[in-house]
Amino acid sequence: MGFFxxxxxxxxxxxxxxxxxxDLNHKYxxxxxxxxxxxxxxxxxxxxxYWLEDPPFPELVDIRSKSLPNKADVVIxxxxxxGAAVARSLLRESxxxxxxxxxxxxxxxxxxxxxxxxxxxxxxxxxxxxxxxLEAKYGVERAVALTRFQLxxxxxxxxxxxxxxxxxxxxxxxxxxxxxxxxxxxxDVCHTASKLKTLLPEHQGRKFAVSDQVVGAYSYQxxxxxxxxxxxSVWSELLDEYPDQITIETHTTVLWVDESGDQDAYNVxxxxxxxxxxHLVHATNAWMGHLLPKxxxxxxxxxxxxxxxxxxxxxxxxxxxxxxxxxxxxxxxFDYMTQxxxxxxxxxxxxxxxxxxxxxxxxxxxxxxxxxxxxxxTSAHLAGILPIVFSQEKxxxxxxxxxxxLQQHWSGIISLTGDSLPFVGKLDPRISARGSGKGSExxxxxxxxxxxxxxxxxAWLCGTALGIMIMGSEQDDxxxxxxxxxxxxxxxxxxxxxxxxxxxxxxxxLDLADQL
Numbered sequence: 298m299g300f301f302x303x304x305x306x307x308x309x310x311x312x313x314x315x316x317x318x319x320d321l322n323h324k325y326x327x328x329x330x331x332x333x334x335x336x337x338x339x340x341x342x343x344x345x346x347y348w349l350e351d352p353p354f355p356e357l358v359d360i361r362s363k364s365l366p367n368k369a370d371v372v373i374x375x376x377x378x379x380g381a382a383v384a385r386s387l388l389r390e391s392x393x394x395x396x397x398x399x400x401x402x403x404x405x406x407x408x409x410x411x412x413x414x415x416x417x418x419x420x421x422x423x424x425x426x427x428x429x430x431l432e433a434k435y436g437v438e439r440a441v442a443l444t445r446f447q448l449x450x451x452x453x454x455x456x457x458x459x460x461x462x463x464x465x466x467x468x469x470x471x472x473x474x475x476x477x478x479x480x481x482x483x484x485d486v487c488h489t490a491s492k493l494k495t496l497l498p499e500h501q502g503r504k505f506a507v508s509d510q511v512v513g514a515y516s517y518q519x520x521x522x523x524x525x526x527x528x529x530s531v532w533s534e535l536l537d538e539y540p541d542q543i544t545i546e547t548h549t550t551v552l553w554v555d556e557s558g559d560q561d562a563y564n565v566x567x568x569x570x571x572x573x574x575x576h577l578v579h580a581t582n583a584w585m586g587h588l589l590p591k592x593x594x595x596x597x598x599x600x601x602x603x604x605x606x607x608x609x610x611x612x613x614x615x616x617x618x619x620x621x622x623x624x625x626x627x628x629x630x631f632d633y634m635t636q637x638x639x640x641x642x643x644x645x646x647x648x649x650x651x652x653x654x655x656x657x658x659x660x661x662x663x664x665x666x667x668x669x670x671x672x673x674x675t676s677a678h679l680a681g682i683l684p685i686v687f688s689q690e691k692x693x694x695x696x697x698x699x700x701x702x703l704q705q706h707w708s709g710i711i712s713l714t715g716d717s718l719p720f721v722g723k724l725d726p727r728i729s730a731r732g733s734g735k736g737s738e739x740x741x742x743x744x745x746x747x748x749x750x751x752x753x754x755x756a757w758l759c760g761t762a763l764g765i766m767i768m769g770s771e772q773d774d775x776x777x778x779x780x781x782x783x784x785x786x787x788x789x790x791x792x793x794x795x796x797x798x799x800x801x802x803x804x805x806x807l808d809l810a811d812q813l
Contacts, residue, residue, distance in 0.1 A: 324661075325660075330664075331664025332807070333594070334664070335590060336593065337587065337666045338584070339584060339668075340668055340669040341406065343406070344707035344708050346415045346705075347647070348415065348525040349414050354529045354532075354533045357408050357529050357533060357545070359548060360545050360546075361545070364569075367573065369573075369574050370398050370399045370400065371574060371575070371577075371767065372563075372574040372577050372578065373400060373401070373402045373578040374402075374565075374577070374579055375579070376402050376404035377413030378409075378524065378756045379413075379745045379752075379759065380402055380578075381528045381532055382758070382780075383578055384402060384535055384543060384764075385761070385764070386761045386763070386765060386768075387764040387768060388535060388542060389778070390765060391542075393775070394768065397542075404546065405548070405550045406548065407548075408532065412712075412752060413525065413756070414525040415709030416649070418635060418647060418753070419520075419621060420450055420455075420521065420522060420753045421621065422451075422754045423475070424497060425486045425487075425502065426475075426486055428444055428489050428496075431444065435793060439791070439793060442793075443718075443791045444500075446789065447751070447754040450754045450757055451470065451519065453782060454522065455470055455520060456780070459779075461780075463530040466522050466524075466526045467521070467638055468522035468527060469618065470519070470520050471519055471618070471621045472516055473516065473622065474621075474622050475516070475625050476507060476514050476622060476623065476624055477513045477514065477515070478511060478627075479625070479626060479628075482628055483512050483515075483625075487504055487513070490515065500517065503515070520753075521635040522753075549567050550568045552568060553566050554577065554731065557573055562575050562577075563731070576742075576767055577741075578743045578767070580744075582752070583599070583712035584710070585744065585747065589744070591728055591730065592720070592728070594805065595715050595805070596714040597664050597712070597806050598663075599662055599664075599712070599713055600710060601711050602676060603648070603649040603679075603708075605647055605648075605704045605705045606647075606680070606702065606703050607645060607702050607704055608636065608644070608646050609702070617640070618636050618644050621634060621636070622634040630652065631650055632679070633648070633650055634646060635647045648682075654672075656674055665710070666710050667710075668707075668708045668710050671706055671708045679706065712747045713749055714747040714804070714806070715807075715808050716804060716808075718749070719746065719755050720794075721745045721794040724742040724796065725797070727798070728801055741767075745763045757780070761781060762786060771786040772785060
């Protein structure tokens with residue numbers, strides 16, 4: 298190679314490096330612009346989720362009154378698992394305290410058609426993967442409290458479904474197996490798991506070897522369910538039990554909120570009219586920034602992907618719905634999978650994930666609130682990963698075998714918060730930009746949202762806790778009941794989830810760049 302060729306090659310390498318850096322900077326600037334623009338309204342024609350097919354309560358799908366009520370004590374925006382938990386908590390507590398309470402639930406689309414109706418249905422806390430970060434940020438004692446809160450959802454939701462006979466929700470405990478493809482990630486998990494044996498004895502797992510391709514595996518207890526059917530079962534029960542206290546208004550879009558000069562604190566402006574209320578609850582998860590613009594700098598939306606697949610003749614058949622899996626490729630890089638119950642082990646496979654598989658390695662899916670389409674590369678990953686992980690290295694072609702195939706794939710919008718924890722509690726007026734005191738001195742806006750893709754181990758008890766707060770029952774020693782852990786609120790609800798001014802001020806969603 299001559300001198301000129303050497304210079305040419307060096308210049309080509311430098312030019313490639315500069316182009317790469319400029320491209321990365323352009324992607325980052327586009328990401329920041331999307332985040333700053335904030336949440337849009339939910340898309341009117343989202344991708345069709347498998348979970349929403351064959352609804353057990355068809356009368357609830359697009360339930361609404363002939364005309365919008367003009368007044369309620371509490372308006373809840375959002376009809377997913379959080380909204381259902383808030384409403385149930387409020388109604389049960391108002392009954393216990395012998396207080397009258399009216400609730401109106403507003404939903405922009407079909408009932409439970411947001412994140413709850415589109416997620417993986419996996420009740421899975423993974424302390425061995427998350428505890429180290431919580432400990433570094435909050436200390437050992439508080440990390441234990443936060444982790445235990447997540448773990449409590451398994452007993453809480455399975456007991457609720459069993460006690461209330463929500464059999465259609467298919468809520469069950471499963472043995473979950475995390476399969477690791479990266480040695481360092483597996484070593485870190487094993488180190489944390491060893492530490493948790495004394496800190497969280499209720500979380501017991503075991504590690505074992507699998508194959509050359511999978512460097513290690515860790516199994517422990519988790520849960521799985523049909524989330525849409527759980528939530529619609531709750532709504533059906535509440536409407537039967539409290540027919541004069543609750544109304545649900547689907548296909549009702551909230552446009553803006555302002556303060557009322559009357560006794561009721563807020564006017565909620567919708568595309569069907571105005572409803573006034575004393576308490577306004579934001580149970581909208583990733584869409585919270587639409588009505589609370591100051592939260593757009595504290596949280597953002599992310600388009601996530603799910604699929605339903607026929608299992609064919611793969612080796613995970615025979616589990617009969619009592620097992621789930623995590624496919625762990627590296628730190629915070631995973632797919633998750635459950636199998637629906639069946640008598641012969643041929644239940645449909647529910648597989649989600651592929652977060653970093655899009656064209657821009659997941660960056661192009663952040664700051665997105667459009668669930669009307671899917672990312673083709675991510676969906677292709679979900680459609681093709683199972684034979685690679687579970688099939689034998691070489692199989693003879695057998696034409697009589699039932700082929701595995703992709704039944705359905707869809708997207709949903711999850712929320713990422715600046716510190717990766719949900720936002721729960723009473724909103725200060727400087728956060729809501731409302732609450733000047735024109736209405737009742739007891740009126741307030743409230744929030745339970747921002748679950749960072751972990752809604753099944755956060756949302757139910759966050760919503761339940763919020764109902765207790767709204768009723769002013771934080772110091773009451775409330776008896777345990779199905780879906781409710783019992784005791785005083787601070788005995789089971791972690792204070793770190795409260796969105797107070799101090800936490801609000803230190804939050805910046807762009808800090809998540811350090812974690813990606």
